[in-house]
Amino acid sequence: MASDLVLYSYWRSSAAFRVRIALNLKGLRYETRAVHLVRDGGEQHSPAYAALNPQELVPTLVDGDRVLTQSLAIVEYLDETHPEPPLLPKDPAGRARVRALAQLVACDIHPIGNLRVLQEIGKAFGADDEQKSAWMRHWVAMGLQAFEATLVNGKETGRYCHGDTPGLADLCLVPQVYNARRWKVPLGDYPTILRIDAACAALDAFHRAMPEQQPDAPSPGA
Amino acid sequence: MASDLVLYSYWRSSAAFRVRIALNLKGLRYETRAVHLVRDGGEQHSPAYAALNPQELVPTLVDGDRVLTQSLAIVEYLDETHPEPPLLPKDPAGRARVRALAQLVACDIHPIGNLRVLQEIGKAFGADDEQKSAWMRHWVAMGLQAFEATLVNGKETGRYCHGDTPGLADLCLVPQVYNARRWKVPLGDYPTILRIDAACAALDAFHRAMPEQQPDAPSPGA
Known part of the structure; x- marks a missing residue:
């Protein structure tokens, strides 16, 4: 369900920005959970976040029980699970x-x-x-x-x-x-x-x- | 045609190495054209190579009249044009x-x-x-x-x-x-x-x- 999508994001992260655009182009609603990359030495290094994303980088997208990392892999996943409008040509x-x-x-x-x-x-x-x-x-x-x-x-x-x-x-x-x-x-x-x-x-x-x-x-x- | 595949490669390039493995897993024959990354200031910076690959990086794969760059994009192209054996799962x-x-x-x-x-x-x-x-x-x-x-x-x-x-x-x-x-x-x-x-x-x-x-x-x- 689209409402189950949770994006771990940081406002100024280029990689999170990519995924936000893809989610918007697909018309998908999602919940943002902010990961502050600088405050307190970087919240991405917290044990809770590292358990989700061993690289300790944003973004991470959680879709139900699936945890997805790497922005381009996430975007292709969204394109495969929600084909319209397509983000890649056919050929x-x-x-x-x-x-x-x-x-x-x-x-x-x-x-x-x-x-x-x-x-x-x-x-x-x-x-x-x-x-x-x-x-x-x-x-x-x-x-x-x-x-x-x-x-x-x-x-x-x-x-x-x-x-x-x-x-x-x-x-x-x-x-x-x-x-x-x-x-x-x-x-x-x-x-x-x-x-x-x-x-x-x-x-x-x-x-x-x-x-x-x-x-x-x-x-x-x- | 498989015999039309030309790979611009350097023996020690990680990115070219990836594409070589993919070509081999697919059973595709290809011609190697060596681009020496150090000699003469780097052959990847020659005008002839830069015209093929504006990033002046290896690898470049030429498939007939198609010029393909970026190793992961090349591997997915090979997987889409030669589906067996698949290099990605189905789900x-x-x-x-x-x-x-x-x-x-x-x-x-x-x-x-x-x-x-x-x-x-x-x-x-x-x-x-x-x-x-x-x-x-x-x-x-x-x-x-x-x-x-x-x-x-x-x-x-x-x-x-x-x-x-x-x-x-x-x-x-x-x-x-x-x-x-x-x-x-x-x-x-x-x-x-x-x-x-x-x-x-x-x-x-x-x-x-x-x-x-x-x-x-x-x-x-x-």
Whole structure:
């Protein structure tokens, strides 16, 4: 039952953001349980949460008695259990293209700049805030450049990353662009990405998934 | 046609290793084109290769006129275009479990210790070889610990990561264990991983995919 869905989330987590978009695109209701990644040393490291998710990362989706981890695996699970509207095209080549775009973000940009990696470059190499920002900008720019090139070169690129309906690649791209803005990565070289990001932002499913819309987001005046 | 498959590969790349295992499990013949990741500043940065793969990473699989990137997307493409033997279970929950294990490796271990990241911590922070090794050991151990916990806690764990046939999770695990041995990560705390790694090593499809078996591997005396 849709009402049994519980998402362990953090408002600013890119990976949780992806799953929130997917849940919204599918029209599924879910309960958010906030996991604060910084407070008290990180609630994701609590024994209760680690028992659900041994990686001690968000998100985790609980669907009845099933505990699901890894954002892309969760999104494909939702797509298989609730096929409409589809988040992947039907043809194997199209599916491979969409998955590759999603993985470009989820494997090759996001994990290298995740909170735990930034903490570790501080600890291991004494990186200060400016060096951490430079680290982020380096990897995000490199990844977005390849993403843009793939969009420009692909005749399948439409209003969204693949054709004219939003899907798996878009729900990875939008949180990454949000993250890029947070880290002040210049985005002028990626006009196709910006166009698709704007098209997604106009959709209610994406808007409601935004970090600032989450129950655990700090209030604007805080 | 199977004989049209061309894999751009590097003998010691974990991501290419995954795709080689998948091709072998499917019984597909393919031509290897070696991309040397270090020589001449890295052949993956050549304009000809970058035109195929804008990320300038291996592997790339060419299937006729289709150019496929990202190892997990390639493996799922092979599974969809050549369904037997399947590399994923049939049930959505099982598929999500296998994909999550694969992504634990492919998103949260491997990219953080990839060649380009090791090069960058040297360049940005002056990390020496010992610090690079410590960096690798840190992330590999953290990831394998969570992988082991998932295997131990999951009643679906069998002779392989999911039941008694090898699949997507196994073909990610084995290259990661190979990589862990290369970086001298102690593996004694991961008995289930070691048992599954040994079961896979006994299979011809895995053996033929090993780095040392590749046409571009240095000869033993070199």
